[in-house]
Amino acid sequence: xxxxxxNFILGIADNSLILGQRMGELCGHGPSLxxxxxxxxxxxxxxGQVRSYFQYAAKIAGDGRTEDDIAxxxxxxxxxxxxxxxxPNIDFAFTLGRQFLFDVYHLAFLSELQKSTDLTLSAIxxxxxxxxxxxxxxxxxxxxxxxxxxxxxxxxxxxxxxSLWTYTDELFHQTKADIAMVEQGIGVDVTKLKESYYMQxxxxxxxxxxxxxxxxxxxxxxxxxxxxxxxxxLLSDLQYMQRTYPNMEW
Amino acid sequence: xxTKNWPLWEIFVRSKxxxxxxxxxxxxxxxxxxxxxxxxxxxTRRSEGVSIWVxxxxxxxxxxxxxxxxxxxxxxxxxxxxxTFYDLPDEVKHM
Amino acid sequence: xxxxxxxxxxEQFEARIARDEKIEPKDWMPExxxxxxxxxxxxxAHSEIVGMxxxxxxxxxxxxxxxxxxxxxxxxxxxGHGLYLYSATETLGISRDEMYEQLHxxxxxxxSIFNYPTITWADMGAIGWxxxxxxxxxxxxxxxxxxxxxxxxxxxVCKEESFHQRQGFEIMMKLANGTPEQKDMAQDALNRxxxxxxxxxxxxxxxxxxxxxxxxxxxxxxxxxxxxxxFIDQTVPQAELIGLTIPDADLKWNETxxxxxxxxxxxxxxxxxVKGHGPMNKERMKARVGAWERGEWVRDAAMAHxxxxxxxxxxxxx
Numbered sequence: 001x002x003x004x005x006x007n008f009i010l011g012i013a014d015n016s017l018i019l020g021q022r023m024g025e026l027c028g029h030g031p032s033l034x035x036x037x038x039x040x041x042x043x044x045x046x047x048g049q050v051r052s053y054f055q056y057a058a059k060i061a062g063d064g065r066t067e068d069d070i071a072x073x074x075x076x077x078x079x080x081x082x083x084x085x086x087x088p089n090i091d092f093a094f095t096l097g098r099q100f101l102f103d104v105y106h107l108a109f110l111s112e113l114q115k116s117t118d119l120t121l122s123a124i125x126x127x128x129x130x131x132x133x134x135x136x137x138x139x140x141x142x143x144x145x146x147x148x149x150x151x152x153x154x155x156x157x158x159x160x161x162x163s164l165w166t167y168t169d170e171l172f173h174q175t176k177a178d179i180a181m182v183e184q185g186i187g188v189d190v191t192k193l194k195e196s197y198y199m200q201x202x203x204x205x206x207x208x209x210x211x212x213x214x215x216x217x218x219x220x221x222x223x224x225x226x227x228x229x230x231x232x233x234l235l236s237d238l239q240y241m242q243r244t245y246p247n248m249e250w
Numbered sequence: 251x252x253t254k255n256w257p258l259w260e261i262f263v264r265s266k267x268x269x270x271x272x273x274x275x276x277x278x279x280x281x282x283x284x285x286x287x288x289x290x291x292x293x294t295r296r297s298e299g300v301s302i303w304v305x306x307x308x309x310x311x312x313x314x315x316x317x318x319x320x321x322x323x324x325x326x327x328x329x330x331x332x333x334t335f336y337d338l339p340d341e342v343k344h345m
Numbered sequence: 346x347x348x349x350x351x352x353x354x355x356e357q358f359e360a361r362i363a364r365d366e367k368i369e370p371k372d373w374m375p376e377x378x379x380x381x382x383x384x385x386x387x388x389x390a391h392s393e394i395v396g397m398x399x400x401x402x403x404x405x406x407x408x409x410x411x412x413x414x415x416x417x418x419x420x421x422x423x424x425g426h427g428l429y430l431y432s433a434t435e436t437l438g439i440s441r442d443e444m445y446e447q448l449h450x451x452x453x454x455x456x457s458i459f460n461y462p463t464i465t466w467a468d469m470g471a472i473g474w475x476x477x478x479x480x481x482x483x484x485x486x487x488x489x490x491x492x493x494x495x496x497x498x499x500x501x502v503c504k505e506e507s508f509h510q511r512q513g514f515e516i517m518m519k520l521a522n523g524t525p526e527q528k529d530m531a532q533d534a535l536n537r538x539x540x541x542x543x544x545x546x547x548x549x550x551x552x553x554x555x556x557x558x559x560x561x562x563x564x565x566x567x568x569x570x571x572x573x574x575x576f577i578d579q580t581v582p583q584a585e586l587i588g589l590t591i592p593d594a595d596l597k598w599n600e601t602x603x604x605x606x607x608x609x610x611x612x613x614x615x616x617x618x619v620k621g622h623g624p625m626n627k628e629r630m631k632a633r634v635g636a637w638e639r640g641e642w643v644r645d646a647a648m649a650h651x652x653x654x655x656x657x658x659x660x661x662x663x
Contacts, residue, residue, distance in 0.1 A: 031640025
């Protein structure tokens with residue numbers, strides 16, 4: 001099995017999986033019907049992406065595991081998503097702030113992945129990028145709205161951005177598999193995306209009359225499977241059926 | 251607080267190029283940009299559209315059905331506006 | 346207007362409906378027509394929105410990615426359908442916020458079936474198959490109802506809901522054909538949802554208060570009992586097909602009627618739930634009110650931003 005490629009794909013897919021799951025939690029509990037429908041659309045897009053990636057990963061693994069086995073039957077330490085996406089939905093500001101901080105990265109990442117020499121991955125990126133462009137637009141609009149809304153909303157989104165900021169640096173870390181994939185022309189050199197990421201995010205925060213956090217300390221570990229305490233609970237929901245009723249079809 | 255609720259918008263969707271925009275329903279949004287985004291998420295979930303118009307409902311002026319008589323009935327007897335009003339010899343097949 | 350004039354208008358109005366003409370928002374209509382429609386349509390909208398909760402309960406735990414996206418899309422559709430119906434009701438001169446207020450204060454009703462808990466995955470199957478099945482039977486005739494905006498909303502709803510029942514039936518079928526444990530899970534869900542689904546089609550004709558008037562206005566085309574019979578007749582063979590047993594010892598094919606006879610429905614239970622004493626009434630309302638209250642600052646922020654944007658635009662232009 002092409003282990004590096006497999007791990008590289010999981011790294012991408014797990015972000016969508018965990019973020020999709022977080023967004024899905026909100027279905028039926030949004031601040032308005034319209035927003036509820038929009039957030040569910042994002043969740044659906046992300047799960048769609050997850051399926052494409054995991055179906056490909058399953059093929060590469062070639063050991064009979066399915067997309068669901070890969071999505072739902074790994075141990076906590078085997079999930080490779082960044083810490084940012086597993087952070088909980090504390091309120092709408094956290095949800096949209098998290099989405100925004102991820103979307104800006106995600107969009108830049110996919111536009112590079114489109115150039116991958118791996119044709120399956122570039123095709124997936126090609127399809128996903130349209131969805132993610134919309135996510136980025138949607139979450140940016142909301143950050144702008146909340147920042148430039150009422151005092152209360154300004155405070156709330158500022159607080160969310162401040163808290164989530166510490167998880168942004170990890171987006172640009174590379175695992176062993178990532179590096180190997182860059183060398184083969186398959187992967188994306190995320191270190192090169194960092195500068196424009198912070199510039200773009202900074203610009204929008206400014207537009208939203210928000211302050212750019214000045215944190216020097218960043219959390220990391222997700223990509224290596226060392227997560228925050230939040231992930232375990234998310235996984236116990238995600239995996240509940242597969243764990244309780246092993247080896248069944250649904 | 252919540253003194254002001256999101257206003258109502260009327261949504262028009264063009265299902266494909268070559269066809270007109272058609273009214274498909276309404277929704278609430280704080281402003282036009284949001285109305286467009288919401289319309290995209292609410293009314294084109296199943297690929298129903300290629301273009302969207304949004305108009306705040308309060309900006310639509312509608313005719314009053316009580317005036318339907320004077321507005322629309324006078325057109326009923328103007329049969330000369332329709333091709334069937336005119337006699338053609340049978341020999342002329344298409345005109 | 347004099348009483349006679351009103352009576353005259355009412356007669357013309359009823360005649361229009363009898364001729365199958367549609368009534369549109371700005372048309373004159375009797376106050377009772379408006380009120381009845383507001384009540385039924387908002388109740389219908391509330392049912393869609395509250396109906397998101399029992400199924401939403403399983404989104405994070407769906408057993409496969411395929412099931413997860415289908416369930417998400419279905420629950421999202423319910424939000425959409427609530428939205429279409431609220432919008433249609435707004436044409437009668439009531440705002441969505443007022444309708445929410447009625448729901449949250451307990452003044453407005455919603456379908457009582459959503460006050461039952463969803464305790465296993467099979468409940469997703471049972472709801473799609475039975476609850477949506479019963480809902481479709483109720484809804485299809487409404488595509489032809491007399492009030493234009495309601496009829497149009499229902500056409501959209503029915504078109505979109507066509508996958509909902511299949512989604513549920515597929516879940517049930519898969520379980521029924523699965524391991525013994527899965528089959529038990531499916532049977533258990535059928536046992537719990539069967540009777541509430543029958544109740545969902547409304548009280549029996551002899552006690553139903555609104556039927557006659559609703560028939561005239563095409564808010565209803567068939568009586569509750571007829572709808573119930575239709576539902577039973579179409580569902581029993583489906584259950585047989587997948588090897589599940591309808592939990593009714595009195596269920597029997599009646600050759601003369603060409604329909605199934607069925608057992609006594611526990612109407613006490615129905616009225617208990619309607620009156621707010623179902624297993625989940627309080628939780629459902631708490632979830633709705635909570636979402637609305639937690640969303641207040643968000644809605645306010647969007648409005649404040651829209652106004653600021655407008656002001657800036659005007660300043661620039663001026």
